[in-house]
Amino acid sequence: MVFVSEVYTAVPAACDTPLQEKVYQVLQELEIDFQRVETEEVITMEDCQQINERLDMDMVKTLFLCNRQKTNFYLFVTSGDKPFKSKEFSQALEIARVSFASAERMDSMLGTKIGAATIFSTLLKEAGKVQLVLDKDVCDQEYYGCSDGTTTGYLKLxxxxxxxxFLPYVKRQPKIIEV
Known part of the structure; x- marks a missing residue:
């Protein structure tokens, strides 16, 4: 059982990472309402079940992928309960097969560690070379649940x-696919 705090609607008193701090600054600047919870470290989608229940929504699954040459990178946001199939993803984008990018690349390009990949990494200059790809199913949901850039903070927007x-603010036009 994972600890999940009560639901908050204000920014945390202190932030753990530069990305997390930037996330809350931008949410305030754009006047985007949110609910958030604090947790012990959460890494897997199974661990997110209690977060889903507390926030009354379903977390997205955000995957950091790359091609074999490690020259093209993708941040793929899909439904939390959907299994990832590299072949379907690659076919939808008409690209060669992809695999998971390394933890080191995730840290240097997205400013996060494994379990904390988030669309909010697009706030970072280092993520400029990462193509944002959204599953159409995610776009059709009323709520978007994701990490705030840490493995201990989760948002409902x-x-x-x-x-x-948010996406116009970061000047990112995602590729929307159906898988």
């Missing part, structure tokens, strides 16, 4: 705010 306020 309106998907519409992510798509129509």
């Amino acid at each position: 309106k998907t519409e705010d992510v798509l129509k306020k």
Whole structure:
């Protein structure tokens, strides 16, 4: 059983990472309402079940992928309960097969560690070379649940705010695919 705090609607008193601090600054700047919880370290989608229940929504699964040459990188956001199939993803983008990028690349390009990949990494200059790919199913959900850039903080936002306020703010046009 994973510890999940009560639900908060204000920024944390202190942030653990530069990315987490930037996330909350931008949410405030864009006037995006959110609910959040604090947890002990959560890494897997199975661990997210209690977060889903507390926030009354389903967390997305955010995967950091790369090609074999490690020259092209993808941040793929899909439904938490959907298994990842590299072949389907690659076919949808008409690219060669992909695999998971290393923890070192995740840290240097996304500013996160394994278990904390988030769409909010697009706030970082280092993520500029990462192609953002969204599963259409995620875009169709009312709520968007994700990490705040840590493995101990999770957010619930309106998907519409992510798509129509946040992504234009970071000047990112995601590729939307059906898998």
